C-alpha cells in the first residue's frame with residue numbers, strides 16, 4: 001500500500017467526469033484505455049468492456065485498484081479542499097435545507113428558478129469568484145494547470161453550473177451532489193474483474209503496446225497544462241495503439257475553441273468541463 005501523504009498523494013477520492021459520455025461513445029467497442037484516477041470510470045466501463053486503467057501516480061493507481069476490488073471511497077486532497085470551501089456556505093447564506101431541496105429537484109424550469117431565487121446571489125458570486133481566483137488556486141494547484149484556466153474562471157464555472165441545472169435533473173445528478181454536499185455515495189462497489197491496472201504515463205504505455213490494441217481511449221484532462229511536445233507524443237502513441245475506428249474522449253477545463261464541433265461538454269453532468277471532446281482517433 002502506498003503512502004497517502006508522501007510525494008505521491010491521493011488527490012482524488014472520486015472522479016468528477018460523467019461516465020455516461022464514455023458509455024455512449026464506446027458502445028460496441030471492446031478494449032478501452034482509460035486514466036485510472038479514482039477508478040470510477042474504469043469500474044463502470046468494465047461492466048461492458050475490457051479495460052486497461054493507467055495512472056502516473058502510484059498512490060492514485062493503488063486506490064483505484066482497491067476500489068475495483070471492493071474497497072470503499074476515501075477522501076483525497078480535492079475532496080478536502082472542497083470540504084473546506086463548503087464550511088463558508090453559511091456565511092454566504094446558503095442554508096443546508098435550501099441545498100438539499102434544490103439538489104432533489106427534477107423539473108428543469110423549477111431548478112433554474114430555485115437557483116436564481118435562493119442560491120445564485122451576489123454574495124455567492126463574490127465568494128465563489130474569489131475562491132476561483134488565481135491567487136487562491138495557486139495555493140492548491142500546480143501553476144502548469146492554472147495556465148489553461150480561462151480568465152474569470154469563477155464566472156465561467158458559474159455559467160457551467162447554470163447550464164447543467166438547465167439541462168439535467170438534479171435528483172439523479174450524483175456529480176452535482178458530490179460538489180455541493182460532499183460525498184453521498186461512500187459505499188463500496190462490487191468487484192470488477194475486467195480491469196488491468198498499469199502504472200505509467202499514458203504516452204509511454206501506449207507506445208509500448210502492439211499496434212491496434214485499443215478500440216477506445218478516455219484521457220481525463222491529462223493534457224491540461226502538459227507541454228506541447230507531450231500532446232504531440234500522446235497523439236502519436238494513440239494513433240499507434242488504436243484500431244481503425246477507435247474513439248477518444250478528452251476533457252479540459254479550458255473554454256472550447258469556437259470551431260470545436262465535437263464538444264459534448266453540455267452532456268457531462270459533472271459541471272466542471274469546458275471541453276469534453278469525443279472524436280475518432282483519426283481526427284485527434
Ligand SMILES: C[S@@+](CC[C@H](N)C(=O)[O-])C[C@H]1O[C@@H](n2cnc3c(N)ncnc32)[C@H](O)[C@@H]1O
Nearest residue numbers: 015016017037055056057060201202220221222
Ligand atoms: C488528470 S487528473 C484529473 C482528475 C479528474 N478530473 C477526475 O475527475 O478524476 C486524473 C489522473 O490523471 C493522472 N495523470 C495525469 N497525467 C497523466 C499522464 N500523463 N499519464 C497517466 N496518468 C496521468 C493523475 O495522476 C490523476 O490520477
